[in-house]
Amino acid sequence: MRTKISAQAKKKIIIGILSFVVLCIAGLWTGMLIAYNANFNRRFATYEPYRKYPSDYEALCRTHYNFTSNKGQTLTGYLYSSTKTGTADHPEKAKAILVFVHGFGIGGHSSHMDIVNFFAQKNFLVFAYDATGNDESEGLGKKNAVGGMPQGVIDLDYAISFIEESGNFPKLPLVLCGHSWGGYSVVNVLNYHPEVKAVAEIAGFESSGRMFVAGGKKIAGPAIYTFMPFFYVHEFIKYGKYNFSTGIKGINSSAAKVLIIHGMQDKTVPVAYGYFAYYKAFKDNPRVTFMPYYDMDHTDILRSKEALAYIDKLDKHYDRWCRTLNYNYRAKDNKERFEKEKIKFLKKNMDHKCWSHSQNNELLTKIADFYDASL
Numbered sequence: 462m463r464t465k466i467s468a469q470a471k472k473k474i475i476i477g478i479l480s481f482v483v484l485c486i487a488g489l490w491t492g493m494l495i496a497y498n499a500n501f502n503r504r505f506a507t508y509e510p511y512r513k514y515p516s517d518y519e520a521l522c523r524t525h526y527n528f529t530s531n532k533g534q535t536l537t538g539y540l541y542s543s544t545k546t547g548t549a550d551h552p553e554k555a556k557a558i559l560v561f562v563h564g565f566g567i568g569g570h571s572s573h574m575d576i577v578n579f580f581a582q583k584n585f586l587v588f589a590y591d592a593t594g595n596d597e598s599e600g601l602g603k604k605n606a607v608g609g610m611p612q613g614v615i616d617l618d619y620a621i622s623f624i625e626e627s628g629n630f631p632k633l634p635l636v637l638c639g640h641s642w643g644g645y646s647v648v649n650v651l652n653y654h655p656e657v658k659a660v661a662e663i664a665g666f667e668s669s670g671r672m673f674v675a676g677g678k679k680i681a682g683p684a685i686y687t688f689m690p691f692f693y694v695h696e697f698i699k700y701g702k703y704n705f706s707t708g709i710k711g712i713n714s715s716a717a718k719v720l721i722i723h724g725m726q727d728k729t730v731p732v733a734y735g736y737f738a739y740y741k742a743f744k745d746n747p748r749v750t751f752m753p754y755y756d757m758d759h760t761d762i763l764r765s766k767e768a769l770a771y772i773d774k775l776d777k778h779y780d781r782w783c784r785t786l787n788y789n790y791r792a793k794d795n796k797e798r799f800e801k802e803k804i805k806f807l808k809k810n811m812d813h814k815c816w817s818h819s820q821n822n823e824l825l826t827k828i829a830d831f832y833d834a835s836l
Contacts, residue, residue, distance in 0.1 A: 493691040496677065501609045502602065504594045507568030510807035514571070517817040518578040520545035528623040530593055531615050537597035538590030538620065540630070543581045552586055557634040557658065557836055558624060559585040562617055562643030569596030573640070575820040576763070583829045586633065588624060592616045610669035611700040613646035618653050634658045636832050640763060641665060641730060645672070648719065651711030659718045659835035661828045664730055664759050668707040669696060671734040709742045712749065718835040719749045720828065724757030750831065768819030775811060782806055
């Protein structure tokens with residue numbers, strides 16, 4: 462005989478199932494928010510021993526500007542030019558205005574001052590700024606933080622509008638260059654600025670969702686995909702229209718020439734989430750050029766062979782120094798002491814001239830040639 466389930470029992474079963482579903486959703490949402498805030502509700506400053514200065518470069522000049530981004534936060538930027546090429550005194554004679562966009566977690570643009578200088582000496586005006594929550598720029602919320610990956614696209618959108626509308630800059634073609642987070646930003650911003658003539662994207666990811674998956678897989682494995690619906694809802698609430706922008710949509714929205722550069726050994730932004738996503742979509746598009754570096758990783762791609770050899774030598778010296786310390790420098794209680802001593806070590810032993818001229822001239826020359834052919 463079949464046992465009949467009473468209406469009251471059915472109601473309890475339905476309530477139980479719904480409660481379980483609600484708890485699962487709440488748990489996934491909470492987990493996603495914890496991971497999201499751990500990564501993005503932070504502020505970043507350039508590590509002082511690694512900071513590069515305009516004075517490190519002959520004939521490099523800059524003019525300071527402030528501009529406002531989407532939540533009223535003030536961002537700091539500089540227009541760089543060269544007395545050697547004459548663009549400092551006659552900016553209208555420059556080839557173009559190149560907007561350089563820095564990466565995530567390193568602080569602002571000063572880490573890339575050697576790249577800025579390279580392009581300034583190639584007769585470009587270079588506008589470089591510190592994104593929200595980095596170095597000289599204001600951040601968001603109580604922690605004065607970055608906020609999220611789409612904030613990079615927003616800041617670049619506002620930077621380009623500032624260049625075009627403030628009246629402070631000559632009317633020149635616009636070209637963009639960015640690394641990592643900056644690489645993602647320079648392609649995605651084409652959704653809002655199709656007038657850009659050319660883009661060089663270095664080691665970038667195609668969308669914020671792809672990067673969240675790439676990072677999340679290292680911790681949660683394939684389970685990261687269960688968090689993604691909540692990720693997209695969160696970013697839609699937080700960023701509105703910018704949530705829908707992707708690099709593929711950006712290229713399709715623009716007539717800009719695009720150069721995609723990536724180190725095939727990149728573990729920070731795996732090629733599947735950037736280079737190969739673009740290659741699959743645009744391998745037959747004559748506007749898009751692909752430049753793989755098979756023996757390079759995420760940051761090495763920016764540096765010369767000489768600089769890489771020097772950095773390897775310095776790293777070995779640093780490791781030997783760490784072994785001479787008479788205390789556990791990894792212990793939490795010794796963190797402050799170790800950091801002070803590490804800074805002293807780097808300032809004493811680091812060849813600042815070599816560090817401040819570590820750019821990969823071969824790669825940057827190819828980018829400059831790409832811009833010239835695109836203008």
